[in-house]
Amino acid sequence: MKLSIATIALATLYMQVSAISAPATSGAPQPATVPNCGYPTVPFFRAWNNATTDHFYTTNKTEMDAFMTQGYMAQGIAAYILPSDTPAPTAVPLFRMYDAKIGDHFYTTNATYRDLLLGQGNYASEGIAGYVYPDQECGTVPLYRLLKYGEAADNFYTTDEEEVKDFIDQLGYDFMEVAAYSQGILSLQQLVSTAANNDAHV
Ligand SMILES: *[C@@H]1O[C@H](CO)[C@@H](O)[C@H](O)[C@H]1NC(C)=O
Numbered sequence: 001m002k003l004s005i006a007t008i009a010l011a012t013l014y015m016q017v018s019a020i021s022a023p024a025t026s027g028a029p030q031p032a033t034v035p036n037c038g039y040p041t042v043p044f045f046r047a048w049n050n051a052t053t054d055h056f057y058t059t060n061k062t063e064m065d066a067f068m069t070q071g072y073m074a075q076g077i078a079a080y081i082l083p084s085d086t087p088a089p090t091a092v093p094l095f096r097m098y099d100a101k102i103g104d105h106f107y108t109t110n111a112t113y114r115d116l117l118l119g120q121g122n123y124a125s126e127g128i129a130g131y132v133y134p135d136q137e138c139g140t141v142p143l144y145r146l147l148k149y150g151e152a153a154d155n156f157y158t159t160d161e162e163e164v165k166d167f168i169d170q171l172g173y174d175f176m177e178v179a180a181y182s183q184g185i186l187s188l189q190q191l192v193s194t195a196a197n198n199d200a201h202v
C-alpha cells in the first residue's frame with residue numbers, strides 16, 4: 001500500500017519534471033511544482049546585467065520588465081519564495097540592498113549584517129524582497145549565495161547545485177553561505193529524495 005502511494009507520487013513527479021525540463025535561464029515563468037509547506041509562494045525572478053555584472057532578483061514582474069529595458073536579461077526563476085502577506089509562521093524577511101557604485105544587488109535574512117552594510121554607506125536599503133525560511137523545513141532547499149570579488153563584485157543566488165559548481169569552477173565565484181531556504185526549481189534527484197522523505201514520515 002505504502003509502496004504504491006510512493007510509486008504514484010514518483011510517477012507524478014517524473015511527469016512534472018518533464019514539464020519543467022526547460023533550463024532556468026529560458027526566461028519563461030514556470031508553475032510551482034514542488035511542496036510549499038502549505039503556504040502560497042511566488043516566483044523569485046532572476047536577471048543578469050553583463051555590463052555591471054549584477055544578478056538581480058524580484059517577485060515583482062512589473063519591476064522585472066522595467067529592468068529588461070535597462071540592460072538586464074531575464075534568466076527565469078531562481079526559486080519560489082513567500083509573498084509579504086504570507087501567513088507562514090516561521091518565515092523571515094529577505095532584505096534587499098543595492099550598491100550603485102559597483103552595481104550589486106545583495107540579499108540577506110540577517111538584520112545585523114544588513115545594518116552593518118548599510119552603516120558602511122555603500123549599499124542602500126531596497127526593502128524586503130519577500131519571505132523565506134531560516135531553516136530547512138517541509139521540502140525547502142538551500143538558496144546558495146556565491147560572490148565574485150573585484151571592483152564590480154557580484155552576489156549571485158541559486159538553488160541549483162550544478163550552477164553552484166559551474167560558477168565556482170568556471171566563472172571564478174566563491175561559495176559564501178546558504179542565504180535561506182526556499183522552494184527551489186528542483187532537480188529530479190532532489191524531487192525523488194523529497195518524495196522518499198515525505199513517504200518515510202507518513
Ligand atoms: C559581457 O561582458 C564582457 C566584458 O565586458 C564581454 O567580453 C562579453 O562579450 C559580454 N557578453 C555579452 C553576452 O554581452
Ligand SMILES: *[C@@H]1O[C@H](CO)[C@@H](O)[C@H](O)[C@H]1NC(C)=O
Pocket residue numbers: 060061062063066
Ligand atoms: C512593482 O514594481 C513597480 C515598478 O517598479 C512599482 O511601481 C510597484 O509599486 C511594485 N509593486 C509592488 C507590489 O511592490
Ligand SMILES: *[C@@H]1O[C@H](CO)[C@@H](O)[C@H](O)[C@H]1NC(C)=O
Pocket residue numbers: 110111112113116
Ligand atoms: C549576522 O551577521 C552578523 C554580522 O556580520 C554576524 O556576526 C552573525 O554571525 C550573523 N548571524 C548569522 C545567524 O549568520
